Amino acid sequence: MNDTNTNTISLPDSGHPLHERLARAVETAIAAGRFRPGEQLPTHRQLAQQFSVSIGSVTRAIDTLSARGVVRGEIGRGTFVLDQAGARPDAGGIIDLTINAPPPIISAQRMAAATDLANRHALALPHGGYGDPSGTPRQRGTVARWLSAERTPLDADEILLCNGAQQGLHLAFATLRETSSVILTESATFPGALAAAASLGMTMVPVVHDSEGMLPEALDVALAASGARIIYTTPVCQNPLGFETGPDRRRAIAEVVRRHGAMIVEDDIYGIYAAKGKLTYRELMPDQVIYVTSLSKSLTPLMRLGVVAPPATLLAAMRKRMRAESWGLPPYVAELGTAMLEIGMGEEAAAILRSEGLARLELTRAKLGIGAVPMPGGAPHLWLPMTPLKAEQFVRRASEAGVRITPPSATQVGDSPVAGVRLCIMAPSSRAVLERALVALAGILGSDEDVVV
Template sequence: MMLAWLPDIDRGYGDAYTRLADAIEGAIRSGRLKAGERLPTHRALARQLGVAISTVTRGYAEATDRGLLESTVGRGTFVRSAANASTARGPEMRPMERMYVSAVPEADIIDLSLNHPLREGAGKSLGDSLSAMIAGSDLDELSLYHPPHGNAEHRAAGSEWLRFMGVEADPGDVMVIAGGQTGLLSILLAFARRGDVVLSESLTWPGALAIAQSVGMRLESVEMDEEGIDPERFEEACKHFAPRLLYTMPTLQNPTTATASVGRRQEIVRIAREHGVLIVEDDAYGFILSPRVTSYWEIAPETSVYLTSLSKPIAPAMRIGYLAARAPHRRRLLGTLRATTVMPSPLLSELAARLIRSGEGAERANFQADAAFRRQRLADRILGPESGVPVSLHRWLPLPQGIRTSDFVASTLGQGVAVTPGDVFAVRPGDDPAAVRICLCAEPDEKRLERALTIIARLAEADRSAALPVV
């Protein structure tokens, strides 16, 4: 019997056929489409969606290339079984735009899948600073071309922000970037070539997966422990792969929240120096911890570059971040920054500088840290305390043994709660860490968050009970 299923292709990125393939993948990951289920015919789905038959044909072909579907002449198009999917061709890594589970259209979903900072007060803060900028800035000057790494005043503000983050860097060592994603892209293009190996934690930010795929670099994983990258495994990977770079998020790692001690970081630096590996430190969440954690930049600035942005501490709309890099590294980065963005927006750079110089940026960051602490304690009460993580914007929830991530994500979505499936963070395709990420500040209403966490806890306990052997 053919499945009565209608995808939502008005959401997402790319052409209509790509959005259709994304919707199919999201439905499979969430469990709304099961292995072996038959999809509508090309003609029937085209009629329901109001698109050309060729759009559906291309969408099904794209989903087939991703290893999601299989077709048989005379029978139709079906969701692949796991066994058949393992032999499918297609991209080795999932693009970032397919990271999240799509909510059921028009349903009242409590969405904890997107790692938003708490939005409360962000509009007023940005509005006040924008008004001050319009009244007190030379907008003619800000409308012109600026250096690819920002002008001197904006780099000085970046140096002040890094000091707030616990990192001492002279303004001359600071580069303004158009957000963390652009910063990482520029770093990879500056220090590695197509086909080169870049190492990362075995679970990592999907943005890094998308960037590595788009520039043709091989992202290879290093096993983790409670402090992040395991030094022994890192050394083995250096000997085996001869990597150019190590991309790492050593503080409140996304998604596991692992945080490396100073001793661990010193050991990683020793190995990196020995094998000529540049450490790329992504400090998206370091503003949350107090006291600050010692960065790789402070330990070994000649062996590392430091990257942070304003998206989490202030607002995602602030597509401004800062790189700290010593002169030899800066010279290589200037070219790729010019090639990728020409320059960071002078208007946004000025807004960021005003937020920093006025102290409003630090106030917003401290507000986010306080909110994360409060919500982490709420999660502790409902889900049980998480060892070693006093505060974080997100929480990593291991699932009961024997429970598939896709089944659990489908269960929570069926109860009106969206969480991030853990497999989207896996560097090795097909790995399932049997865990989900819960974004604690994505939902503005704390009562709704409490309800969502209660649903997650109930489902996890039910799955745990179901997984217990009968003796």
């Protein structure tokens, strides 16, 4: 190993969090040859002493570097520098930008700590976990406290744990089916929500929107004209359009919904990326909102622990429906997800993902020559507006170039074709792989003057 005296490396003075500055300093040291591929980094304690930071900050910095494919942690051995030339297991193959999931950010050490805690709690569950299908009081309490700190005030008795946000949406739509078979939403929306509605024989109808969400006056007209009593929306990082609905627009929409006695199904799965505050529809009008979220986008797709917070009047009906459909979340999954939150992995992951989302967004903007974006502070996906015809052509040409993109029609609501494409910039395992995809996409954009961003 080279000289490990990292005291000579100063932390960059920027507005970024301490752990991100530390990660960049270590990454710079690696790039400068201080630590070569295959070499072991100093221990967390040594790095903490050398940089005068806490061990927690070092852990978060190393997790950030792991997510970027710069280092790899091995249980019982330490952290090792990866060979960047060989750190692309899919180099030369198809790069999939259709999966809206975060990159791997959890170290083996942290996973082992969570697993150990989950094992102890799981083995002590009465009847092997058979009981309330919505989760034990302790599990729900832990999740509720985490959500209250991160997103919106919730109590343990107000939430149900389920098999991911997808089941949460299906439960919400199914429970509201008697009030209306029409669901109002934006002109393009989450394919999973479209699938859930279709499976229940429900129809999604588009409402005119701008870069901040549905227009309150348009929603007012649509509710009156259609007889619909259900609104579905993803207010943070709307999928696929990528915008965020601010507090003033939320209040205006909530007022329209109150007047019509309608219900909002609020999909807050990307809530950790919120840049316009923590105000949710759930907080504004708890009696007219079914709040849905999950750990899959904010922690890891391995942990599809979904959360549903319905109004008190619908709680029993939704719990009964869940029991009939699946008997709830598997007990061990509930315990592992709860353990992750109990040891602080929820906060750690959110910080890493926000930082990585911003870095990848900046990389995407630079490579594709994009100006303004809906969420400049970072987002898991990015919307490229273009005509419907060019969008279809772009997807086809990207596939020929080795980059897979979701067809615009997969997100279409109503009869009007979707005018743009979604890029899931967090899907590649590392920035290096993302950059390779962006270079290919930039070539397509640059070779056809009609395909513009």
